[in-house]
Amino acid sequence: MARHWSNGSSILAGTLFLQISGADCGSDSNRPLGWQVPPPSQCRRSHTFSFCEGGAMTTAVAAIAVGHPQIQGDMLWLRCPDCAGNAGSISHHDDDESFTWIRCVCCGVEIHKKRGVWRMLAASGRKNIESFVRDYEEIRRREGRGSAHPAFYLALPFADLTGRFSGQWLIRGRSYRFLERSILPRLQVRYGQGLRVLDIGAGNGWLSYRLALAGCRPVAVDLCSNAFDGLEAARHYAPVLAEFFPRIEANMDQLPFEDAQFHVAIFNASFHYSTDYDRTLREVIRCLRPGGTVLIIDSPTYRLAASGERMRAERHEQFQAHFGMRSDALATQDFLTPDMLNGLSATGIDWTTHRAWYGIRWWLRPWIAKMKRRREPSQFYLYEGQVRA
Structure with a gap:
């Protein structure tokens, strides 16, 4: 099932394509399940990867735009609770109770959604x-x-x-x-x-x-x-x-x-x-x-x-x-x-x-x-x- 978002990102055939500006590829051990690394020639400009959990696509659309994100009606842009880096975005229509997660592209912290609630308390304090x-x-x-x-x-x-x-x-x-x-x-x-x-x-x-x-x-x-x-x-x-x-x-x-x-x-x-x-x-x-x-x-x-x-x-x-x-x-x-x-x-x-x-x-x-x-x-x-x- 295809789902299209107003910022141009799309989920096609159960794959989430994600554009990340200026991110570092990192090591294999730090990548989420299904992380697809682009060729080295693309690493400095943008990364495209997909991830899923347990064979099911997450409800989060983790899209990182160049510079300040353009606010779209269907999207809620998140900030990492630990490093204040851009942690992607989720849909404003959030009725999925299943476990899923996204990862901050700046510090690598995993942000989990458990029993319908995104867990975003900072480690400090x-x-x-x-x-x-x-x-x-x-x-x-x-x-x-x-x-x-x-x-x-x-x-x-x-x-x-x-x-x-x-x-x-x-x-x-x-x-x-x-x-x-x-x-x-x-x-x-x-x-x-x-x-x-x-x-x-x-x-x-x-x-x-x-x-x-x-x-x-x-x-x-x-x-x-x-x-x-x-x-x-x-x-x-x-x-x-x-x-x-x-x-x-x-x-x-x-x-x-x-x-x-x-x-x-x-x-x-x-x-x-x-x-x-x-x-x-x-x-x-x-x-x-x-x-x-x-x-x-x-x-x-x-x-x-x-x-x-x-x-x-x-x-x-x-x-x-x-x-x-x-x-x-x-x-x-x-x-x-x-x-x-x-x-x-x-x-x-x-x-x-x-x-x-x-x-x-x-x-x-x-x-x-x-x-x-x-x-x-x-x-x-x-x-x-x-x-x-």
């Missing part, structure tokens, strides 16, 4: 990240997150069919409704239909699922890839989507994408997991097209930094008491304040603050806390950031 993920997933598992039933995931964020976290999903659902009705239509007018969205901290992928239903082309990124609460759980959305979305295990500070491929980046209840807001935003801006948009949704915000610091200390104490771990392997920021947000304008982003309506009880929380002389409760906002062109 992986120890602390893995420790954080291990604690995070264990706490979420013991809290009873996720479900064995596909209907649970398909109902998100508007209903929690387990009934365990209905209050949290009420907030998520109303935030999404505000995004869907008040922000997304403007973005689709600004950038056109089929806008590319980077869903950072995607969790089980429910936001990418909803965005795909709305005609967007999302890519889901998260540190967690487990099958109950992480990226692997997004498999439940595939049967109801005309085009499934890629899922990539990666760090928000080392996004494995070439420059200027996305119109919008969304942090959905995830921005506060950054260890350095400035660094995280600059990395996201690199991945956005000029004049792109950053959305920060449902990250806890306090008027005073001292309130956020108290919340952090209380949370660590609660985790230690209930789960025997503090979950502090990474020095995450954990909250925002208005002053923090104003400071982030230095990254080249102009911010607008939106507020969804979460009900009268939610609106009264700060007043009740003040009367009872308690710490101020967190507030949730939708921060819309326009990147200066």
Whole structure:
């Protein structure tokens, strides 16, 4: 079966032909299965090779263009997580759960796709990240997150069919409704239909699922890839989507994408997991097209930094008491304040603050806390950031 791509690459008779500019042939031991080396006269200019795994062609179209890659509608260009070299490209229609892999032509690292998720965590800093993920997933598992039933995931964020976290999903659902009705239509007018969205901290992928239903082309990124609460759980959305979305295990500070491929980046209840807001935003801006948009949704915000610091200390104490771990392997920021947000304008982003309506009880929380002389409760906002062109 032939499959043709808009950049001129094609898969014919089960063979992937790949043009690599300026690559070194390397030794036979470092070549992927099926690597075909061109004659020496071609080595300086371009290499043509094909590879397959277990007799089946991979879904990745690993095409390396001369210079900066030309962004095509069907392709997602990858950057090696270890050396930041060009690691080829994959299709934006990513519904294959089988194992496959591609290789960075610069450093030779193999990038594997397992159970539908591309594994693209950088080797540097992986120890602390893995420790954080291990604690995070264990706490979420013991809290009873996720479900064995596909209907649970398909109902998100508007209903929690387990009934365990209905209050949290009420907030998520109303935030999404505000995004869907008040922000997304403007973005689709600004950038056109089929806008590319980077869903950072995607969790089980429910936001990418909803965005795909709305005609967007999302890519889901998260540190967690487990099958109950992480990226692997997004498999439940595939049967109801005309085009499934890629899922990539990666760090928000080392996004494995070439420059200027996305119109919008969304942090959905995830921005506060950054260890350095400035660094995280600059990395996201690199991945956005000029004049792109950053959305920060449902990250806890306090008027005073001292309130956020108290919340952090209380949370660590609660985790230690209930789960025997503090979950502090990474020095995450954990909250925002208005002053923090104003400071982030230095990254080249102009911010607008939106507020969804979460009900009268939610609106009264700060007043009740003040009367009872308690710490101020967190507030949730939708921060819309326009990147200066």
